[in-house]
Amino acid sequence: MDVTxxxxxxxxxxxxxxENKGSSVQIKVLFFARARDLTGLxxxxxxxxxxxxxxxxxxxxxARFPSLEEILGSMVLALNEEYTxxxxxxxxxxxxxxxxxxxxx
Amino acid sequence: MAEEERTQVEILEENNLIDMTKYITYVSAxxxxxxxxxxxxxRDTFEGKSVVELRYEAYVxxxxxxxxxxxxxxxxxxxxxxxxxxxxxxxxxxxxxxVFIAVSSVHRADALDACKFLIDExxxxxxxxxxxxxxNGEVWKENSEFVERRLELGKDGICxxxxxxxxxxxxxxxxxxxxxxDEEAMADLSTTRN
Numbered sequence: 001m002d003v004t005x006x007x008x009x010x011x012x013x014x015x016x017x018x019e020n021k022g023s024s025v026q027i028k029v030l031f032f033a034r035a036r037d038l039t040g041l042x043x044x045x046x047x048x049x050x051x052x053x054x055x056x057x058x059x060x061x062x063a064r065f066p067s068l069e070e071i072l073g074s075m076v077l078a079l080n081e082e083y084t085x086x087x088x089x090x091x092x093x094x095x096x097x098x099x100x101x102x103x104x105x
Numbered sequence: 106m107a108e109e110e111r112t113q114v115e116i117l118e119e120n121n122l123i124d125m126t127k128y129i130t131y132v133s134a135x136x137x138x139x140x141x142x143x144x145x146x147x148r149d150t151f152e153g154k155s156v157v158e159l160r161y162e163a164y165v166x167x168x169x170x171x172x173x174x175x176x177x178x179x180x181x182x183x184x185x186x187x188x189x190x191x192x193x194x195x196x197x198x199x200x201x202x203x204v205f206i207a208v209s210s211v212h213r214a215d216a217l218d219a220c221k222f223l224i225d226e227x228x229x230x231x232x233x234x235x236x237x238x239x240x241n242g243e244v245w246k247e248n249s250e251f252v253e254r255r256l257e258l259g260k261d262g263i264c265x266x267x268x269x270x271x272x273x274x275x276x277x278x279x280x281x282x283x284x285x286x287d288e289e290a291m292a293d294l295s296t297t298r299n
Contacts (some may be wrong), residue, residue, distance in 0.1 A: 031233035032164055034245045044278050074247070078232065081167040085259035094217050097164055097232070101247035101255075104161070104168075104192060104233030105145050105224060 010070065024049050025092040029061065035098040036074065037065040054079065055086035057096055068098075075100045107200035114166050119195025123202045128189035137186040139213030141220035145204040147197050157238045158181040161194045164232040168192070171264040175226040179208070182222070183215040190223060192233055201234075217284060230260075230263050231255045239273035 005083075029044045034041055048056060054077050062068050077084050078097040090096060125144060132140055147159050151292065176188045185208040196249055197203045204297035206223050210216040227233075236243050259262075 030164065032232070033162065033236070037245075074252075074255070076255055078164070078167055081164075081170050081264070083258040083261075083263050084229075096231040097167070099164070099232055100234070100245065102228075102230075102232055102251045103235045103246035103248050104163070104231050105235075105248065 003056065025090060025094070027050065027057065027090050027092070027094045027096055029057065030095060030097040032097065032100065033099040033103075034071055038070065039065045046096075052090055053086060054084060054088050054090060054096060057087075057090060058086065061098075071100050112173065112176045113187075113189045113191075114169055114176065115189075115191040116163055116168055117191060117193045121193065123191050123193055123205045125202065125207075128191060128205055128207045129171045132185050132187035132207045133191045134209060136211060137209035137216075138211055139216045140207060140209045141216035142208075143204075143206045143220050143224045144202045145224070146202050147199045149199045151237060151239075154239045156199060157240060158199065159197045159203060160236045160238060160243075161192070161197060162234050163192070163194055167264065168231050168233055171231040172227065175223060175230065178226065179219045179222055183210065183219040184212075185215055185219055187212050188219070188223070191225070191230070191292070192227070196235075200201055225250055232260065 018103060024047050026045060026047050029038050029046050031041055036051065043093070044061075046060065057071070058077075062072070076099045077086065078099050079088055080095050081097075083099075094099065111132070113128070123144075125142070129140060129142065147156070149156055172190050172192075176190065179185060179188065187207075188209075190205075192204045193202070196289045204224070204227065206220055206227075208216040208223065210219045212218070228248040235246050237246055254263075
């Protein structure tokens with residue numbers, strides 16, 4: 001995972017440079033099932049400007065992984081282990097999970 | 106409520122079989138007149154295709170949280186003694202049990218109705234995924250229960266202690282008035298919050 005994480009951070013830098021502290025938040029994005037297949041990752045640290053919404057995160061993720069488009073219309077989001085919606089504002093150290101259609105049972 | 110509420114939820118890692126007897130024993134009690142159970146097992150075919158195995162994965166901490174939440178919801182709707190819910194992860198070969206629910210109650214109607222509610226709720230809200238592996242390919246499955254509820258999941262605080270929408274049933278039972286889950290109300294939860 002170390003190699004992947006390092007690569008991710010480098011690539012993220014072009015999306016959103018880490019300006020000064022306080023103007024950005026760092027979250028962790030989790031990918032499960034089909035979302036993991038599409039991105040090839042189980043998790044990804046993501047830096048966003050303060051006040052960013054979950055939708056902003058999604059936009060950033062889709063820009064980086066265009067194949068995620070496939071599940072945008074069928075998935076839901078979870079923030080810190082609770083279902084949420086796209087308009088929620090993410091905070092520093094939040095854990096945002098992409099939840100493709102579930103199929104337990 | 107003299108008796109302590111007993112609820113057990115478990116996610117079993119790969120290669121751990123579901124010990125149904127263990128959970129039935131857990132929910133057994135002298136004051137419980139009935140135990141209802143549901144066991145979900147791996148079918149050998151899907152739409153004519155031969156299934157080799159199912160592979161499960163979960164967002165474990167959230168799945169545990171959601172399973173506890175649905176048990177609380179069940180308790181708010183029915184008079185239950187004990188609940189046990191277990192789900193397996195990893196590969197589950199054809200014929201083996203992937204999910205097991207056991208519910209005990211003083212009178213059987215509560216346990217039977219709550220057991221059905223719990224498996225439906227699990228399939229709609231608990232973040233667990235299964236990949237069906239065929240002889241010539243594989244596919245991530247999607248529960249219809251989830252698809253129907255998808256748009257309300259983010260609104261209702263599901264997995265954060267949301268109460269179940271129930272409506273007094275008009276059905277006659279031997280034990281007087283009971284509640285039952287109103288399927289239409291369940292599908293229209295977006296307008297209600299706890």
